Each structure stands twice: as structure tokens, then as C-alpha cells.
Amino acid sequence: xxxxxxxxxxxxxxxxxxxxxxxxxxxxxxxxxxxxxxxxxxxxxxxxxxxxxxxxxxxxxxxxxxxxxxxxxxxxxxxxxxxxxxxxxxxxxxxxxxxxxxxxxxxxxxxxxxxxxxxxxxxxxxxxxxxxxxxxxxxxxxxxxxxxxxxxxxxxxxxxxxxxxxxxxxxxxxxxxxxxxxxxxxxxxxxxxxxxxxxxxxxxxxxxxxxxxxxxxxxxxxxxxxxxxxxxxxxxxxxxxxxxxxxxxxxxxxxxxxxxxxxxxxxxxxxxxxxxxxxxxxxxxxxxxxxxxxxxxxxxxxxxxxxxxxxxxxxxxxxxxxxxxxxxxxxxxxxxxxxxxxxxxxxxxxxxxxxxxxxxxxxxxxxxxxxxxxxxxxxxxxxxxxxxxxxxxxxxxxxxxxxxxxxxxxxxxxxxxxxxxxxxxxxxxxxxxxxxxxxxxxxxxxxxxxxxxxxxxxxxxxxxxxxxxxxxxxxxxxxxxxxxxxxxxxxxxxxxxxxxxxxxxxxxxxxxxxxxxxxxxxxxxxxxxxxxxxxxxxxxxxxxxxxxxx
Numbered sequence: 160x161x162x163x164x165x166x167x168x169x170x171x172x173x174x175x176x177x178x179x180x181x182x183x184x185x186x187x188x189x190x191x192x193x194x195x196x197x198x199x200x201x202x203x204x205x206x207x208x209x210x211x212x213x214x215x216x217x218x219x220x221x222x223x224x225x226x227x228x229x230x231x232x233x234x235x236x237x238x239x240x241x242x243x244x245x246x247x248x249x250x251x252x253x254x255x256x257x258x259x260x261x262x263x264x265x266x267x268x269x270x271x272x273x274x275x276x277x278x279x280x281x282x283x284x285x286x287x288x289x290x291x292x293x294x295x296x297x298x299x300x301x302x303x304x305x306x307x308x309x310x311x312x313x314x315x316x317x318x319x320x321x322x323x324x325x326x327x328x329x330x331x332x333x334x335x336x337x338x339x340x341x342x343x344x345x346x347x348x349x350x351x352x353x354x355x356x357x358x359x360x361x362x363x364x365x366x367x368x369x370x371x372x373x374x375x376x377x378x379x380x381x382x383x384x385x386x387x388x389x390x391x392x393x394x395x396x397x398x399x400x401x402x403x404x405x406x407x408x409x410x411x412x413x414x415x416x417x418x419x420x421x422x423x424x425x426x427x428x429x430x431x432x433x434x435x436x437x438x439x440x441x442x443x444x445x446x447x448x449x450x451x452x453x454x455x456x457x458x459x460x461x462x463x464x465x466x467x468x469x470x471x472x473x474x475x476x477x478x479x480x481x482x483x484x485x486x487x488x489x490x491x492x493x494x495x496x497x498x499x500x501x502x503x504x505x506x507x508x509x510x511x512x513x514x515x516x517x518x519x520x521x522x523x524x525x526x527x528x529x530x531x532x533x534x535x536x537x538x539x540x541x542x543x544x545x546x547x548x549x550x551x552x553x554x555x556x557x558x559x560x561x562x563x564x565x566x567x568x569x570x571x572x573x574x575x576x577x578x579x580x581x582x583x584x585x586x587x588x589x590x591x592x593x594x595x596x597x598x599x600x601x602x603x604x605x606x607x608x609x610x611x612x613x614x615x616x617x618x619x620x621x622x623x624x625x626x627x628x629x630x631x632x633x634x635x636x637x638x639x640x641x642x643x644x645x646x647x648x649x650x651x652x653x654x655x656x657x658x659x660x661x662x663x664x665x666x667x668x669x670x671x672x673x674x675x676x677x678x679x680x681x682x683x684x685x686x687x688x689x690x691x692x693x694x695x696x697x698x699x700x701x702x703x704x705x706x707x708x709x
Contacts, residue, residue: 160538160560165337165356165363166236166328168401174323176376176403182225182396184410185381185421190225192403195232197313197321202233202292204312208305209284211263213238213329216339218262219387220244220253220271221289224410227386228396230266230289238329239264241338243387250274252349256341258282260351260567267295333357333560339567340389342513342697351567354389358516359397361560365518365537366398371429373482376403378428381421383413383436389517390488394431404428415439422478430477430484433700434491435632437484437506438625440476441495445469449498466502473504483507483524487517489701490599490618493530494626500529508532510597512585514576515539515561519585520597531596536561541597542582548591552600555589556582588616605704607637615682620644623677624684627670629653629663634694634702638709641685644674645707647693664689 176192183189190198211217217234219241221227234241242260244253246268257265257280265280266289277283277296286296294306305312317325331337337359339351366374371394380399384391386408396406407425409417418436477484487509499506505524510532511517519541522533535541538559545553562583565573576584588606589599601616617635624633624644629652634645646667653663668687675683694702 160357160361160364162333162357162360164330164332165359165401166331168363169232169236170326170328172401172403174326177323179377179403180405181400181403182228183405183407184225185407185417185425187410188225190229195229196323196326198226198229198292199233199236200317200321200325201309201313202230203237204316205292205305205309206233206237206239206264208312209264209302211237211239211284214240214336215264216240216242216260216262217264217266218242218244218257218260219266219289220246220248221266221268222246222410223382223386223391223408224290225408226266226289226292227408228400228406230287231386231392232400235331235337236328238331240336243338243340243392245341245385245387246271254279256349256351260339260341269295331356333360334564336564340387340513350569350572352513353564353567354516355564357560358563359393361538362393362516362518363398363401365521366394367402369537370394370485370518370521370523371398371482374399374402374404374429377405379405379407379425380429380431381407381409381418381425381427382431383409383418383421384431384433384488388488389513390511391431393517394485415443419476422476426478426480428480428482430481432484432486433488434486434495434508435489435700437486437499438492438495440473441492441498444476445473445498470502470504473502481505485509485521487511490622492625493622496529500527509536510599514563514583514585515557515559516563518561519555519557522596528592528594528596531592531598533597534595535559535597541591543589543591545590549593550590552588552590555585555587555597555599557585558582602704607635607642615642617642620678620682620684624674627667627674629658629667632694632702634704634707635684636707636709638685642682643709644684644687645690645694646687647690 173192173196179192180189181192181195217239219230231241242262244256261282263284265283265286267286269288272295284298285294285302288295294303297303334355336353337356338354341349341351382395384395386392399406409421483505485507491508507522507524507527510520518536519539520533521536539561540558542556543553544556545551586602587599588601589597591597601618605617607615620635621633624630629649631647631649636643648663648667671687695706696702
């Protein structure tokens with residue numbers, strides 16, 4: 160793979176698209192590429208005056224918004240290392256990650272800053288309010304002067320007005336560290352994933368040549384995934400900024416209602432999402448209609464007519480203009496996927512990890528195989544650690560320029576994550592078919608051994624449970640030699656349907672025999688427990704499984 164500087168690609172894109180809209184806060188302000196460049200230039204001046212050196216760390220901890228991207232791109236194009244931190248982390252975790260990464264600058268929401276203490280983060284030179292760039296804390300008194308006179312400093316540096324020819328961003332190299340992305344994962348605690356520029360460039364080339372070649376300058380995307388997570392970062396704004404697109408941030412909590420409203424107004428040209436969003440639309444809007452028309456849907460002619468109608472209405476609901484919906488970050492419910500495939504809906508399921516920045520596998524919507532997450536992405540190789548990779552699940556091993564350098568200040572975890580011949584061990588189990596499509600079977604650390612040595616993958620059981628009425632999500636755990644299903648029910652919907660909590664619990668427990676009828680004898684659920692509140696989740700909204708093991 161021939162490498163090109165990410166920062167120089169961004170420089171050229173900003174110059175070319177100077178007057179186009181770049182970043183919007185949904186139902187709020189819009190920044191043009193000119194505005195983006197001006198804000199980045201001012202931050203470069205502030206970085207320099209605060210003594211930030213090339214390679215120093217800059218942490219960003221905020222909800223999604225246009226200035227998140229300004230701060231992130233300003234960091235990279237200055238030559239510093241970005242440290243995205245999910246804003247939903249607890250204060251103690253934020254303190255720890257700022258210190259562990261050795262960050263010198265912290266961009267933060269004011270509401271998050273209220274729960275933090277500068278005394279707990281002694282390495283910080285300055286803390287900046289992300290929405291206004293006001294300095295919330297300075298280590299040295301003189302630093303306050305920098306912010307007060309920033310516009311004056313900007314005017315002195317660019318006395319003849321600031322224009323495209325003034326852009327001269329730091330030229331990065333392939334193996335140079337671009338960012339440290341902390342992931343808590345579903346089976347362990349936070350590790351700092353060191354991602355070099357080559358990993359970002361390879362992902363951008365994948366988007367340009369394979370996944371999204373139809374995207375052009377001026378097109379739109381609705382960004383609803385956490386910017387601090389690689390999936391949202393790479394495919395909702397990094398690639399888009401490199402080709403002159405317009406990114407619309409859902410800066411509020413992206414409820415299904417807000418998401419669908421934004422789609423109907425913005426008409427995005429591509430949709431990047433997690434399965435949960437699509438599954439909610441299916442359960443709330445589609446499944447009730449299917450259940451009412453089961454008899455009709457078995458008649459071939461009517462079945463085709465209904466399928467076309469569903470496809471048309473669903474496509475319109477998501478804005479009507481998108482090339483495809485790319486799903487990732489979690490497994491797609493099999494029942495929902497079969498339905499979407501049957502009606503010809505433009506969806507695809509990809510596979511990736513933070514450690515691969517993030518893409519590993521993908522297939523375009525018209526090449527999808529149900530149950531698969533696609534074939535190895537551009538520049539990537541996979542193999543299955545199994546005596547029979549077509550039939551016997553084994554750990555998925557990965558090689559290619561997307562793969563990270565290692566875990567920051569954790570050589571032991573780095574060594575344990577690679578084979579002796581350099582393959583990254585994903586921790587996921589899967590098989591590949593004759594065409595090279597990967598079918599995941601679950602996390603190797605989550606696998607449960609059945610009574611006669613059978614491999615039980617809890618995710619497959621959870622997919623069955625999640626299809627039942629009032630189930631938002633479930634988690635199957637080993638419990639004293641048996642299997643227990645922890646279920647988080649839709650208390651709100653049950654209440655609207657006139658079911659108080661006691662009646663809902665009775666209803667859910669009564670579903671156990673029917674659930675078990677769909678499961679193998681060696682994977683029977685012994686009992687159901689209802690969760691009073693939602694499961695604790697990782698940045699990509701997966702359940703933190705390790706917290707619920709018995």
C-alpha cells in the first residue's frame with residue numbers, strides 16, 4: 160500500500176471546498192470549511208504559545224458537536240497525538256485516562272468539567288471549554304493571556320486576511336502515532352490502542368475505493384455514533400472531511416425519534432449505524448404489521464407486493480437518498496436481518512475493532528450473505544485458527560496496515576494480542592465459507608462449554624430472546640452449571656400497553672418454555688431474571704459482559 164499524508168489530504172480538501180458547508184450541529188450553527196480552517200489555525204497558535212510540542216497528547220472529552228472535529232483535526236494537523244475519551248465515562252475514569260495518556264491539553268464540555276478536578280490531573284497545562292474555547296484551567300498564570308489575546312495573535316500572523324494558501328499542515332508519516340483510543344471492551348478493562356497514521360489512511364482508502372466511492376463533495380451524512388469511537392470517527396467525519404462532505408451532528412441524545420426526524424430533513428447519502436437503531440424501527444414499526452398479516456405474507460404474489468411496499472416505506476423513512484446503511488459495532492439480530500434481506504433493503508453488516516481503526520470485513524449491500532459480516536476489507540487479511548475453518552469455529556486472526564501498533568504502556572497485553580508470526584488475535588470466534596465470507600460465532604472469552612463439551616455462544620441464544628415482545632436486550636450467563644438469561648425489558652412500552660411491572664414480569668417469565676423450544680437441548684435457559692435498568696455499556700454500546708458474570 161502506497162501511503163499519503165492524512166494531514167496533507169485534509170489540507171487539500173479544506174482548500175478545495177473552502178466555501179462549502181463542513182460541520183453542522185443539527186438544528187444549530189453550521190461551519191464552512193473556511194470556518195473550520197480559521198478555528199484550527201487559532202488553536203495551532205494557542206498550542207504553540209502554551210508550549211505544546213509535536214507528539215504531545217491532547218485529550219478530547221465531550222458530547223458530539225462540530226467543535227469536537229475542530230479540536231481533533233487541529234490536534235493532528237499540528238503534529239500532536241489525539242486522545243479521544245468518551246464523555247459518558249465516570250469522572251474517576253476520565254482522570255485516569257488523562258493521566259495514563261500523559262495529556263497536556265484537555266478539551267471538555269463544561270458540564271463534564273464540573274465533575275473533574277485539576278488536582279487529580281497534574282500533567283495538564285490547560286483545560287479548554289470545547290464550545291467556546293474559553294480556558295477553564297491553566298497551570299501557569301501567563302497562559303490566561305494567550306486566550307485573551309488569541310484574535311490579536313491571529314491577526315498578527317495573518318495580516319493580509321486568512322485564505323486557503325495559508326494552510327500548511329504538519330506532514331505525518333505512516334508509522335507515526337496519530338491517536339490513542341481507549342476501549343473498555345466487553346470482556347476486560349480499558350487499554351490504550353495506539354493507532355498510527357497508516358491505519359487511518361488504509362481505512363480512508365477502503366472508504367474511497369471500496370465502500371463509498373459514490374460519495375462526493377457537498378453530499379450529506381448524519382453523525383449519530385460517538386465521535387470518540389473509531390467507527391463513528393473514521394466513517395462519519397474523518398473520511399467525509401477528506402472529500403468535502405457536510406457532516407450533521409446529532410448533538411443531543413440521539414433517540415430514534417430525533418434520528419428519524421433528522422433523516423427526513425437532511426436526506427443523508429450514506430448511513431453509518433449500529434444494529435440497535437434499525438432493530439428498534441423493525442420491532443416498533445414493522446413487526447406488528449407482519450404479525451397482523453402472517454397468513455397473507457405466505458402467498459407468493461402478495462408476499463412480493465408487501466415486500467416491495469415495506470422496502471419503499473423503510474427507505475423513505477431513512478431519508479430516501481442513501482446508497483446503503485452500513486451496520487457495525489454489534490451483531491445484527493438474525494430475524495431482523497432475514498427480513499431486510501428478503502425485501503431487498505440496502506443494508507450491509509461490517510466487522511471491525513478499535514485495534515483496526517476499525518474496519519476488518521465488509522461487503523456492499525448487493526453482495527451481502529445473510530449472517531455474514533462480509534469479506535476481508537481492502538488491504539486486510541484474515542484467517543481462522545481452526546483445523547477446519549469452513550466448519551469448526553476458531554479465533555479470527557487479522558493482518559494488514561489497519562492493525563494497531565500495540566497498547567500504550569502495556570507491553571504484556573500487546574504481546575498476548577499477537578501470534579509469534581505477527582497475526583492480531585481478535586478474540587472473536589468464526590468460520591469462513593468457500594467465497595471468503597466471515598461468519599462470526601461469538602467472543603472466545605464469552606463461550607460457554609455445554610454439558611457434553613458443546614460450544615455454546617451466548618450471542619446466538621440472545622438473538623432468539625431479543626425477538627420476544629418487550630425485550631430491549633438480553634444477556635445469557637453461566638450460572639451454577641446452567642444458563643440464566645438477564646433481560647432488560649421495555650418497561651415504558653409495557654406501561655403504555657396497560658401492563659404494570661408485576662404483570663410484565665409474569666408475562667416475561669412465561670415466555671421461557673417457548674424460548675427453549677427454539678434452542679438446542681444442550682443450550683436450554685434455566686431461568687430468566689429481569690434487570691431494573693439498562694446494562695452498563697462500552698463506547699460502541701456493547702454490554703460490558705464481564706460485569707455480569709456469575
